[in-house]
Amino acid sequence: MKIPGRIAPLVADGLVDGVIRQLMSGKEATVYVVQCGDVVRCAKVYKEANKRGFHKAVDYTEGRKIKNSRQARAMAKRSRYGRQEEEAAWQHAEVDALRRLAAAGVRVPTPYDFHEGVLLMELVTDDDGEPAPRLNDVVLDEDDARRFHAVLVRQVVRMLCVGIVHGDLSEYNVLVDPDGPVIIDLPQAVDAAANNNARAMLERDVDNLAAYFGQFAPELRETAYGKEIWSLYESGKLQPDSVLTGLFATDEAPADVSDVLQVIEAALEEEEIRQAGRLAADNA
Secondary structure (H helix, E strand, O other), X not given: OOOOOOOHHHHHOOOOOEEEEEEEEOOOEEEEEEEEOOEEEEEEXXXXXXXXXXXXXXXXXXXXXXXXXXXXXXXXXXXXXXXXXXXXXXXXXXHHHHHHHHHOOXXXXXXXXXXXXXXXXXXXXXXXXXXXXXXXXXXXOHHHHHHHHHHHHHHHHHHHHOOEEOOOOOHHHEEEEOOEEEEOOOOOXXXXXXXXXXXXXXXXXXXXXXXXXXXXXXXXXXXXXXXXHHHHHHOOOOOOOOOOOOOOOOOOOOOOHHHHHHHHHHHHHHHHHHHHHHHHHHHO
16 A cells, blocks of 8 residues: 555654555544554554544643643644644643553553654454454444443543543444453543543443443443442542442432531632732732
């Protein structure tokens, strides 16, 4: 196959020897099967922002760390440089997430290199060495559905234990190799502690899994793993091997307004004291 222009720099630098074929083209990237010495890998070529179909990126980028103040100012002003840096940050997010998740024992493709907007990573394969199918293309019975669901919920827990929420998890972002599900597509992964949308995204990820697997094992539709997982995380009790029940009772007791007001007043008083101390130090 002719070398695509975006992969040419990897060939020139000796990272890729040749392109075997295009594997898929999605809303954010085109993926190719490539030859790297004696090993076959895949190269994910990210599409430019104006050609991507992934919207509402601001919901995902909230809370992401910026390298320096110059970069932050440029991104805020939406200058040409700022847009370039914003795009680079979006692409690097997947590389960083894959490395952290692989180290935490989450089943994701192994990342090898990131060069000129191209992510070189492991090609997940089936028993015959062919690219592994997506979950939505695999025929499941009830037992397989329950088993895969349990595996993926546990992967979600492991991800959250290192502070990451996938943010777009579904049957289309999971491959199935001989050992089970492998999670892919993470450029939109969010920082659980810094992103105000993290809870909603995690619950949506888990609900997506329940809805899909619930087609084969209907009882899974009634589970509330997302709320249970987030509750454990929020209370500091979540561990990779935390026991989960799939049950969650919502606290419907009315809020004590007077207690809330007292907390707010105390916080305001503390802030006034801090400001007064700062003013006194400036005038000294």
